[in-house]
Amino acid sequence: MAYVLRRLGFYLLAAWASLTLNFVIPRLAPGDPASAMFARFEGRVQPEAMVALRAAFGFTEAPWYVQYATYLKHLLRGDLGLSYAYYPARVSEVIGTGLLWTLGLAGCAVVISFTVGSMLGVLAAWNRGGWLDATVAPALAFLGAFPYFWLAMLALYLFGFGLGWFPLRHAYSHDLEPALSFTFAADVARHAFLPAASIVGATLGGWMLSMRNTMVATLGTDTLRLAHAKGLPPRQVMLRYAARNALLPNVTGFGMALGFVLSGSLLTEIVFSYPGTGYLLILAVRNQDYPLMQGLFLTITFAVLAANFAVDLLCLWLDPRTRAHG
Amino acid sequence: MGDLLRRLLRQRKAAVGGSILLGFIVLALVGPWLVMDPTDLVGRPHQPPSSAHWFGTTGQGQDVLAQTVVGARETLAIGFAVGALVTLMGALIGVTSGYLGRRVDDVLTLTTNVFLVIPGLPLAIVLGAYLPSGPFRMVVVLSLAGWAWNARVFRAEAMALRNRDFVSAAFVAGESRARIVVRELLPNMASLLGSSFIGNTLYAVGAQVGLEFLGLGDVGAVTWGTNLYWAGNDAALLTRSWWVFVPTGVCIALVGFSLTLLSSAIDEVTNPALKAPPVATTAVRSTQSSSADAAPPSGALLSLRDVCIEYATERGPSRVVDSVSFDIAPGEVFGLAGESGSGKSTLGYALLRLLPPAASIPQGRILLDGTDVTALDETALRAYRWSQVSMVFQSAMSALNPVLTLGDQFHDTLAAHGRTTRAAAHARARELLTMVGLAPQLVDAWPHQLSGGMRQRVGIALALALEPKLVVMDEPTTALDVVVQKELLQRVLELKQRLGFAVLFITHDLPLLLALSNRVGILQGGKLVEVDTAERLRTDARHPYTRLLLSSFPHLSAADAQVPADVALAASERTTAPATAQGGGR
Numbered sequence: 059m060a061y062v063l064r065r066l067g068f069y070l071l072a073a074w075a076s077l078t079l080n081f082v083i084p085r086l087a088p089g090d091p092a093s094a095m096f097a098r099f100e101g102r103v104q105p106e107a108m109v110a111l112r113a114a115f116g117f118t119e120a121p122w123y124v125q126y127a128t129y130l131k132h133l134l135r136g137d138l139g140l141s142y143a144y145y146p147a148r149v150s151e152v153i154g155t156g157l158l159w160t161l162g163l164a165g166c167a168v169v170i171s172f173t174v175g176s177m178l179g180v181l182a183a184w185n186r187g188g189w190l191d192a193t194v195a196p197a198l199a200f201l202g203a204f205p206y207f208w209l210a211m212l213a214l215y216l217f218g219f220g221l222g223w224f225p226l227r228h229a230y231s232h233d234l235e236p237a238l239s240f241t242f243a244a245d246v247a248r249h250a251f252l253p254a255a256s257i258v259g260a261t262l263g264g265w266m267l268s269m270r271n272t273m274v275a276t277l278g279t280d281t282l283r284l285a286h287a288k289g290l291p292p293r294q295v296m297l298r299y300a301a302r303n304a305l306l307p308n309v310t311g312f313g314m315a316l317g318f319v320l321s322g323s324l325l326t327e328i329v330f331s332y333p334g335t336g337y338l339l340i341l342a343v344r345n346q347d348y349p350l351m352q353g354l355f356l357t358i359t360f361a362v363l364a365a366n367f368a369v370d371l372l373c374l375w376l377d378p379r380t381r382a383h384g
Numbered sequence: 385m386g387d388l389l390r391r392l393l394r395q396r397k398a399a400v401g402g403s404i405l406l407g408f409i410v411l412a413l414v415g416p417w418l419v420m421d422p423t424d425l426v427g428r429p430h431q432p433p434s435s436a437h438w439f440g441t442t443g444q445g446q447d448v449l450a451q452t453v454v455g456a457r458e459t460l461a462i463g464f465a466v467g468a469l470v471t472l473m474g475a476l477i478g479v480t481s482g483y484l485g486r487r488v489d490d491v492l493t494l495t496t497n498v499f500l501v502i503p504g505l506p507l508a509i510v511l512g513a514y515l516p517s518g519p520f521r522m523v524v525v526l527s528l529a530g531w532a533w534n535a536r537v538f539r540a541e542a543m544a545l546r547n548r549d550f551v552s553a554a555f556v557a558g559e560s561r562a563r564i565v566v567r568e569l570l571p572n573m574a575s576l577l578g579s580s581f582i583g584n585t586l587y588a589v590g591a592q593v594g595l596e597f598l599g600l601g602d603v604g605a606v607t608w609g610t611n612l613y614w615a616g617n618d619a620a621l622l623t624r625s626w627w628v629f630v631p632t633g634v635c636i637a638l639v640g641f642s643l644t645l646l647s648s649a650i651d652e653v654t655n656p657a658l659k660a661p662p663v664a665t666t667a668v669r670s671t672q673s674s675s676a677d678a679a680p681p682s683g684a685l686l687s688l689r690d691v692c693i694e695y696a697t698e699r700g701p702s703r704v705v706d707s708v709s710f711d712i713a714p715g716e717v718f719g720l721a722g723e724s725g726s727g728k729s730t731l732g733y734a735l736l737r738l739l740p741p742a743a744s745i746p747q748g749r750i751l752l753d754g755t756d757v758t759a760l761d762e763t764a765l766r767a768y769r770w771s772q773v774s775m776v777f778q779s780a781m782s783a784l785n786p787v788l789t790l791g792d793q794f795h796d797t798l799a800a801h802g803r804t805t806r807a808a809a810h811a812r813a814r815e816l817l818t819m820v821g822l823a824p825q826l827v828d829a830w831p832h833q834l835s836g837g838m839r840q841r842v843g844i845a846l847a848l849a850l851e852p853k854l855v856v857m858d859e860p861t862t863a864l865d866v867v868v869q870k871e872l873l874q875r876v877l878e879l880k881q882r883l884g885f886a887v888l889f890i891t892h893d894l895p896l897l898l899a900l901s902n903r904v905g906i907l908q909g910g911k912l913v914e915v916d917t918a919e920r921l922r923t924d925a926r927h928p929y930t931r932l933l934l935s936s937f938p939h940l941s942a943a944d945a946q947v948p949a950d951v952a953l954a955a956s957e958r959t960t961a962p963a964t965a966q967g968g969g970r
Contacts, residue, residue, distance in 0.1 A: 072498045079507070084514055203640030205593050208612065208633040215621050280783035287736050288797045288846075289769035298796070302787050314500065314533075321505030325594050329616070339509060343599055351513055355506040362503045378787060378830040 061380060065370045069363045076359045080352050081129050085122075107140070138353035143345040149353035152338065157357055159229050160334035163250055164323040167257035172312055175262045179269025180301045183277060195270065198263030206322035210256040210329040217252060224252045227331035253330045257323050268311055273304040306377050313369035317362045324358075395653065401645030408639055412460045415453040422450040422606045429618070430625045440627035443618025452631045455608040460639070462519060462592055462607075466526045467585030471577060473527060474534020474584075479565055479573075481535065482542025493539065499532035505594065512600045522601060526591050534580050541576055545569055579650040586643040593636055608632045684711040685853055685886050686735070686773075691748035693730055693739065693910075704730050706910040707748070712854065717880070717887045719901030719918070721894050721933065727910040728890045732856045735888070736769050753853070771801050774847040778859035781839040784831035790817070790842055791827040797849050816845040821875055837868040844876060848883065856888045861896075873900065894933055898922055906930045 120128075132139075138149035178198075182191040201209070218226045230236065230245045276282065277300055285299040324336030331337060335354055342350040374380050420426060423446060431441040439448035481492035508529040515521045545551060546569075554568045570577070595601055596609020603610055611632045620628040693705035705727040712718045722728045733739050735750060737757060750757040752772055760768055777783045785793055794813035798804045804812075814824035820841040831839060840860060847855050857876075861869040877900070880887060891897055897904055898918045905915040906929065914927040925931050 068494075068497065069501070071494070072501050075498045076502050076507075079502075080510065083510055086514075199644055200637065200641050203637040203644060204633055205590060205597070205612075205636060207594070207597055208629065208636065211612075211616075211621065211629055212633070215624075215626055219621055219624060280777055280779045281785050283733075283738060284775075284777060284783040285785070285796075287738055287769055287775050288800065289766040289771065290796055290800045291766070294796065294800070298788070299785055303785070306787075317501065317503030321503055321594070324505060325597060328598070339506070340598055343509065343513065346513070348513065351510060355510045358506045359502050363501055366501050376787070379832045 061374065062371070065367060069367050072363055073360060076356060076363075077130070077133065080356055081126060084348070084352075133356075138356070139349035141350045141353075142347040143341050143350060149349050152350060153335065153353055153357050156333060156335045156338045157361065159332060160320075160324070160327065160336065160358075161361065163229075163253055163327070163332060163334060164257065164320055166250070167254040167323060168261070168316070168319050170254070171258040171261045172265050174258070175265025176269040176301075176305065176308060178262070179266040179271075180273055180296065180304070182266065183270045183273035183304075184296050184300070186274065191270070195263070195266060198266055200263075201259055202261065202263035204260065205325070206257060206260040207325035207329050209260050210253060210326040213252050213256045213259075214329060225249050229333050249330075249332075253323075253326050253332055257319070257326055260322065261319055264315075265308075265312075269304060269308050272307050273300060276300050276304040279303075306373065309369060309373055309376060313366045313373075316365050316369070320358065320362060395649045397645045397652070398649035401642040401649065404638055404642035405646065408456055408460060408635070408642075411453060412456040416457055419450040419453045420447050422446060422454040430620075430623045430628070432625070433627055439631050440625065442614060442628050443620060443623070443625070444614070448627055448631060451606055451611050452608075452635060454606045455611050455632060456635065458519065458605060459589060459592065459608045459636075462522055462526075463585050463589040463639075466523055466530070466588035466592070467581050469523065469527045470530045470584040470588065471534060471581045473531040474536075474580065475538045475570065475573070475577060477531065478535040478538025478540075479542040479569055482539040483546055483565055483569060484561070485546075489539075492535070496532050496535045496539070500536065504529040504591065508591065508595055509598065509600060512595060517602050519602065519605070522592055522595065525595070526588055530584065530587055530591065534584065537580065538573070538576065541573055542569055545572055575650065575654050579647050579654075582643050582647045582650070586640055586647070589636065589639060589643075608636055683713060685714045685716075685753065686712040686888075687749075687751040688731075689749045689751070691731070691734065691745065691750060693727070693734055693743055693745055696742045696744070701746075704743075704910050705734070708907075708910075708912045709748075710905050710912060710915050712886050712888060714853065715880070715884050715886055716903065717877075717889060717901045719897035719904040720888060720890045720907060721892065721897050721904060722907030723892055726907040728907050729858050731907070732775070732858045732888065732890050735773055735854075735856055736775055737765055738775075767801065770797060770847075770852065771850045772852055773854045773856060774850065774852040775856040775858065776840070776843045776847050776860040778862055781831075781836050781863065784839060784842065786831055789828055789830055794827075794846065794849060797846060801850055812849070813845075816849055817842070819848070819879065820845040821871075837864055837872065840864060840868075840872060841875075844872070844879075848879065848885070851883060852885060854886045854888060856890070858890045859892070860889075862891065862893070906933065 136150055138153070141147050141149045141152045144152045178190065178194065182188070182195055185191065204212075214226065217223045225231065225248060229249050230242065231249075234242055234245055236242060281303065282295065282300055285295045290299070324334070324339055326332075327334045327336030328340045335358055338350065339354050341347065342354060425445040426447050427437060427441045427445050429441060429443050429445045431437060431445075433440045437447050437449065439452065442448055442451065477492055477496065481489045481496070508525045511525045511528060512521060515524065551564065551568055554564050559567070592601070592607075593609040593612065596603075596607055597612045597616065599613055601607060601609050601613070603613060612629055615625075615629040615632075618628070620626075687709075688711075689709050691705060691708045692703060694701040694703050708731065710718070720728045720731065730739065730743070734745060735752075735757065737760070739745070745758050748758070752768075755768070757765075757768065784790070788796070791810045791813050794816065795804070795806055795809035798809045798812060810827055813827045817826055818824050822838060822841050822845070826834070826838075826842075831842075834842065840863075843860070860876075861872055864872065873896075876887070879885075889897060889900060894904075898921065901918050903915060903917050904921050906913050906921075906927065908929045914921070914925065914930045916925070921930065921934075925934060
């Protein structure tokens with residue numbers, strides 16, 4: 059329990075640090091990007107809305123700590139300001155739906171990739187020097203050397219434009235109304251297949267290699283020697299004794315890599331015009347929509363922090379030793 | 385460092401990775417003079433590859449080959465610059481934190497961990513959006529977003545090095561802290577600096593390409609990232625112009641792959657465990673010598689006949705056990721002594737066929753109750769292990785599976801050798817734990833909740849779970865303190881009386897062995913130089929090596945007055961053991 063609270067405290071601190079970074083970066087930048095940012099709203103926004111907008115970001119004449127307090131107050135209310143690109147929509151509304159799509163796509167892809175990659179790693183280490191270890195591992199490593207979004211472009215080119223097997227863009231067909239029906243779910247799955255497959259393709263090799271390496275180390279331990287000595291069936295030794303122990307450091311590594319993988323999947327979304335946060339991010343960059351950009355930074359960071367916390371809880375469940383030290 | 389480079393050069397992975405990378409560096413240096421101006425509009429847009437434009441033209445009518453070649457220069461330059469900068473930042477922060485410790489460490493570690501969980505791309509985008517455009521911006525943004533991982537790695541390394549002698553020596557010699565960090569610590573991290581630099585360059589190239597693809601680079605410059613940005617913008621996919629984005633992507637992947645190969649080669653050189661060990665070729669077993677054909681004396685439980693064990697090494701086979709023959713009677717305690725490297729543990733493992741893949745038994749027979757253990761197939765071997773011969777490891781403390789409760793580990797063992805329910809297995813586990821003097825409730829405990837001595841008792845309980853005829857004990861008490869050791873051995877001898885199993889006791893502790901065993905074998909350099917009863921060895925050992933071993937324990941000459949009385953007492957009772965053994969074993 060103490061462990062959980064300590065981790066929670068750490069993530070709250072990390073959340074505060076990212077909030078503060080978000081506050082500090084625009085103020086430290088050379089020139090006056092803040093004014094430039096608000097200048098973009100001139101003429102489109104009522105003067106009173108302009109004041110509210112400045113307040114939301116804390117850009118007022120007040121001293122920095124008052125600005126900081128106002129900024130935090132607005133954030134606590136979930137007020138991230140107005141989007142320039144989607145004016146007059148609020149940033150929080152714009153991000154809301156996008157975040158769902160991103161979590162759905164990247165979440166599924168990452169979990170599939172980690173599960174399949176780890177299983178391949180277990181098999182490669184168990185049959186060391188076999189075809190899986192000697193052929194598939196290097197091939198996947200080469201695939202992993204391509205940028206995620208480039209693999210996405212290639213997949214879209216081959217299977218979307220070339221063969222016409224998959225839809226070219228968006229998360230679902232325009233003639234369908236979002237509903238909890240089988241047709242809609244099937245349509246969403248068809249649209250998500252290529253983006254998810256390219257994320258899986260780009261990351262599979264990494265998970266496989268790291269699982270293989272920890273597994274190789276685990277295979278040399280006395281725990282494994284005892285398991286063999288006891289005459290246990292090979293499958294049980296491989297899964298319950300070797301893989302189960304090799305998994306622990308990899309789950310921790312999984313948490314560490316989440317932010318990195320998410321970054322890659324954001325770029326993949328752009329290629330498929332998938333309406334997630336990645337697609338919003340490029341819109342924000344192209345339109346110099348600073349409120350949206352900063353809102354996205356915070357939202358994505360918080361999502362990654364939450365995912366990391368979930369991974370910590372998973373470790374707790376997997377490893378009795380963590381439970382004890384807590 | 386020089387040694388590291390030399391070993392790297394001999395590696396295939398390093399050679400392939402290094403050549404690819406070198407090729408791209410040369411391309412980046414001289415390539416731009418060999419191709420046309422990449423920004424010139426030289427032809428019609430989206431033209432497929434032709435003799436005039438080998439890689440075709442872009443959506444604006446520029447030469448794709450020229451763009452790909454020229455793009456290498458800035459991409460690699462920024463990649464290496466960021467790689468070096470991130471490594472340096474990480475190393476300085478990590479080493480400072482790890483070396484200074486305490487407050488500084490707390491603060492720096494916390495900062496590092498916070499930056500580790502903040503996702504890099506969104507942070508880089510926010511930073512990039514507010515900084516003035518240019519290659520300098522890219523370097524700053526990527527360094528700020530990517531230093532944390534290195535700081536963590538270097539901190540761990542500095543913590544490990546801090547307590548080493550040469551650092552302490554420098555400190556005692558009065559060198560300043562800064563000087564120690566720069567002169568003593570960093571040079572000793574040369575290989576870590578090298579592999580980090582490679583890893584960071586890999587990160588830098590990937591992240592840079594990603595940011596430029598988003599349009600956060602200098603879209604007027606020619607880099608691999610902007611090439612892809614324009615490919616996306618000019619609808620390369622829609623116009624089916626694969627040649628616009630394929631060459632650049634392949635170049636990025638080749639550079640990335642070469643860096644991955646290099647770092648994996650460094651890993652293998654610095655961490656030899658990752659490299660596949662040589663595997664023993666299943667050598668044709670030489671025809672049994674005449675002595676091996678001799679029938680084992682009737683009544684022997686275990687007979688070793690001319691057993692040889694070889695390890696495959698890069699320089700050919702190396703023999704670690706050479707023509708060893710001995711017998712163990714039912715219920716007997718047979719001691720095997722010898723210094724480390726004499727092959728005694730290898731011999732113990734061989735009885736259960738637990739040798740690593742590099743080892744093989746090219747010659748000899750191991751007979752247990754008349755069955756040749758060396759000839760068992762997979763299934764028969766699994767059934768034989770633990771039910772006939774079990775083992776207590778020196779490292780029983782680390783041999784238990786940390787993620788399973790003790791009860792589940794007993795259950796696994798019992799279930800592998802016959803049908804049993806979980807409840808029945810747990811009941812048997814409680815019984816066994818009580819037998820070795822542990823509380824039966826521990827059946828629900830995890831290994832980490834037990835002390836070293838308790839875990840060793842669990843190891844013994846586990847070894848007795850299937851009532852085997854022989855228990856191999858490989859230095860079972862070496863890691864324990866003397867009091868715990870004595871208690872444990874007494875318990876083992878009591879259980880042996882009761883259950884009648886035989887023991888092969890392996891240790892370098894000759895006095896202990898003489899007090900404990902009926903007969904003792906002395907192993908030197910893989911050869912069994914002497915086998916005799918404990919009493920006779922004590923007084924008139926024949927082999928000079930045995931006498932040397934005995935004389936190195938001075939108190940033994942005084943008619944082993946120092947032998948723990950109760951252990952000796954228990955040992956003297958063992959003469960009756962073989963009789964009970966027949967009934968107790970099954």
